[in-house]
Amino acid sequence: MLKLAKRSKKDDAAKTASAPKKAGAQRMDCVAFVADNQTHGVASGVAKQLFGKSQVRDGGSREALEYLTDNAAPALLIVDITDAPKPLNALLPIVAAFMDDTKVIAVGNVNDVQFYHEVIEAGVADYMVKPITEKALTATINRITQPTAASGSGDNRRIVTVIGSRGGVGASLIAVNCAWLMAQEQNRQTTLLDLDLQNGTIALALDIEPTRGLREALEHPNRIDSLFISSASVKVGERLHVMAAEESVEEDVHYDAAGVTLLLDAIKRQSECIVIDLPRSAIKARPRALSAATDIVLVTDLTLAGLRDAIRINAQIQQLASNAKLTIVANRCAHKDASLARSEFERALGHKVDLLLPEDSKAAQQAASAGKPLIVAVPSSKTAAALRQLASRVGQVSTEKRRWSLWRRRQE
Numbered sequence: 001m002l003k004l005a006k007r008s009k010k011d012d013a014a015k016t017a018s019a020p021k022k023a024g025a026q027r028m029d030c031v032a033f034v035a036d037n038q039t040h041g042v043a044s045g046v047a048k049q050l051f052g053k054s055q056v057r058d059g060g061s062r063e064a065l066e067y068l069t070d071n072a073a074p075a076l077l078i079v080d081i082t083d084a085p086k087p088l089n090a091l092l093p094i095v096a097a098f099m100d101d102t103k104v105i106a107v108g109n110v111n112d113v114q115f116y117h118e119v120i121e122a123g124v125a126d127y128m129v130k131p132i133t134e135k136a137l138t139a140t141i142n143r144i145t146q147p148t149a150a151s152g153s154g155d156n157r158r159i160v161t162v163i164g165s166r167g168g169v170g171a172s173l174i175a176v177n178c179a180w181l182m183a184q185e186q187n188r189q190t191t192l193l194d195l196d197l198q199n200g201t202i203a204l205a206l207d208i209e210p211t212r213g214l215r216e217a218l219e220h221p222n223r224i225d226s227l228f229i230s231s232a233s234v235k236v237g238e239r240l241h242v243m244a245a246e247e248s249v250e251e252d253v254h255y256d257a258a259g260v261t262l263l264l265d266a267i268k269r270q271s272e273c274i275v276i277d278l279p280r281s282a283i284k285a286r287p288r289a290l291s292a293a294t295d296i297v298l299v300t301d302l303t304l305a306g307l308r309d310a311i312r313i314n315a316q317i318q319q320l321a322s323n324a325k326l327t328i329v330a331n332r333c334a335h336k337d338a339s340l341a342r343s344e345f346e347r348a349l350g351h352k353v354d355l356l357l358p359e360d361s362k363a364a365q366q367a368a369s370a371g372k373p374l375i376v377a378v379p380s381s382k383t384a385a386a387l388r389q390l391a392s393r394v395g396q397v398s399t400e401k402r403r404w405s406l407w408r409r410r411q412e
Contacts, residue, residue, distance in 0.1 A: 207371025
């Protein structure tokens, strides 16, 4: 339906784009069309703070389209779509008339996840539900304009999804230590996300008190913004933020899997790296967490059962995230009598084991007792050295991207 609607608006868009512009018209940095006093005040305050040449006008989608007929498209257009009987249809000719480097933020009162997805698919940079605040609008503008400032440098962000083939193979240990290393040693703003809302161990491993914010975000994703993310996260050190929960085991926790996508989109606005501890039990969330990943770490033991489940998960990875960089980590392999030979395991899986994590139960116990990552509690252990190697692999970016990231932090 959306594609058909886009095609039906081609003529209107073409007319708008080809219409004569006023002679000598200057391109504005920001133009906003808003339909109520509260939104007008917010847009005016933010525009004055962030832009040199800006206008905030009364109106909505119709007035915005009329503006584009006689004026050059601004760098940023904020358009209120509450006036339109069919808000999505009203946006399509506006988006089609934009220049490639123009961004649009739509503001409306439709509070629906599916509508949000349709608006983003249509080419809108972001959609905000009324009432909006200056902080939320500022955060949104900063997020959607950052890629323009970094043009030519590529996207430095990484989403690392860690999943175990079976329970107890150490996926959470790997997620915690990789996130800590990315934040502390690679100096990157990192968010660690534990999607096991009832039995997750991330909060325990770091000795922090989980919040109810993660469940709230997944159950009501339309409430997510930068302030919500901040309040739902626990800060560990200077650059690591943790989102974890400890919900009651006496009730089922249900949420729309689309909430995972919206949550990751929101976290990406303020983090260079996201590490997801993805439980095998999160069946509905798994496709979202895998398909969004730039890197996937599949943790397994070398048992026959581990092989069976690793084959199953790897098949899903190839289907959903074939472009992601896959790393196979073998762990808990000390008991040789219960394990397959590494070469036999690799042959059956159809993928090499990229890293064999040395087993050090004493170091793991010491880290658990201290409530610290193993890399901190026992930095000289062989396990710590292997974890550092893994974090370097999954966090790897090109030299050019790295230089841009370091330069940007110095400017901040």
